[in-house]
Amino acid sequence: MVQKVTSVTTVEQGVYPVPDIPIKALLGAIPSHCFERSLLRSSTYIFWDFFVIGCIYKGASALDPLIDPRYIYLPHPLVYSALRFALWALYTFGTGLFGMGIWVLGHECGHQAFSNSKTVNNIVGFILHTSFTVFSVGVPYHSWRISHAKHHASTSHMTQEQAYVPHTRSELNLPPLKQGQEDLLGSRVSDVVRRELYDALGDSPLGAITTTIFYLLAGWPAYLLFNTSGQKRYPMGTSHFNPSSPMYAPRDYNQVVISTIGIAAWASSIATAIYHNGLATVAVIYLIPTCGFTTGLSSLHSCSTQTQFFPITGPPLLTSLAGRSLLSIAV
Template identity: 45%
Template structure:
């Protein structure tokens, strides 16, 4: 939920670089936006906020039907295709099955935001089933993801893709970034990216990798006593854990009955494809040299929600329910269903003007650039940007 409609002001602070007239600018001469949530909401047609359980369910049915058809078609690959064509058919299955499963992931994510329908019970039931099938602890992730939305762009309160500070990467105030030859080698960068893309999300769930620091306490999404959960979250986390245990037990059962290789071909490899797209999408939405990050003195909800990037992924936009190209609108109004977000974005962009960020850099080039250019932020300053050196 968004905070009350209050006027947002830009106040001079100790971290400011300079003042131009009555306006304080910060690092890179940046002037934080001064909109109100009321101004933004009034620019968007009222029907964009309407949720339809039937319409949302139709997208779930479509995605699941496509996945089922792909899995059925895959049963003929090893039976009828000559070996050379199997090396083409299986990657095609993995790509498209993983893509549509990512679409299912996005719909489950909408359930967590209560954007699927007006019924909390229906939202949580559908979201729990879909996310559990993709090895996501539904309620645990829903809780931390909600905190991410509430504090997006906040250096010390955001929950994911939290930038490291100069001191945390081991640099004194006068140092430049000096990586080893091996770290800067393209092959090492590529290997790091592959690891991030395939295993970044499970590592985030299990070890809070790239998440907020909690004074060396082990933060993970399976422990109801983890520092990012409140006492009232205890049973929701336990229910999520039970779901994951059931899902893993099902995987082990089918591995025993049909062989691990069969389960890997039909489920595990598409699962890794889902992880790839999920990490790529969310990483690039929140990690870019153009995005400011705020400390307490200058952060507010409206400014934080603007610290994200919209991008296009070609035909995958439709499969991913446009989560990549309408993410700014999603951060302002997370209860808005995805099928209205494209229209809302057009109106939102007019209000935000230059503060609306769209980047049409080819997606893998953007991934490479962000990974190389977004190394750390300064320890001081209330509005800061990623630096490379």
């Protein structure tokens, strides 16, 4: 939370008491009809999302050949390339949006919210997230379902959270936080210094574009493969494809293996598609919309300048941060 104190802006502050509200009270405040699960209604969302994606693809494929001097006059050859780029960028946005809907439906299967049947939920979720069919969005269903449940159970806990865990000051070799010190190592930064920092770091188009592209296209695979941005107390080798990773219990072993086999089959189908159609085509049609929206929406949903974190030790208080990616826990 940002607070103005004369000429000083607070960017890191103290503790936030956890509201003492029982889970039962929270659940009781939710209308009963919100807990009803309809297989028919859930299934219609799947068909609708794929129908819209198909329509967008057919529309873009039909318009692409028309961006040609034989059909339309444009003042310069580069304008044709720009218009074609705009067409497929619009395609990427549209299919990515509804493709994220497919990802969310698989996510709901993992939460057993798709239907009343656990078997149906897991079958549908595996098909949507993991299988080598065109329906998959490249997520190891059971592996991620298990770690994601831990994420919900320990959201924003420094040693239990599974994703988007910030670095502590000590991990970055910074000195302990001094609440009253008004400089870059303290809790407050003057308006003048803040503007200087923004001028130096906040308006770098090349850096922003490069970082964003890398983050959107590689962030999700890096998290699944190498636990990037995940729980930092886990050892090297932690991965959603390693059934011996610390976030999994022995009973999860077979489910992680099945998910890994499914992703291997999915990756093989992607490689086959690239072999027959070329990397550029597969990237535009499938990879960029899938990876970009999965990572982008997940990070936007999970990160905020107002994010609260549980400290590593001490009483049940939350430490407030001014941003997961820029600042660090004061320990």
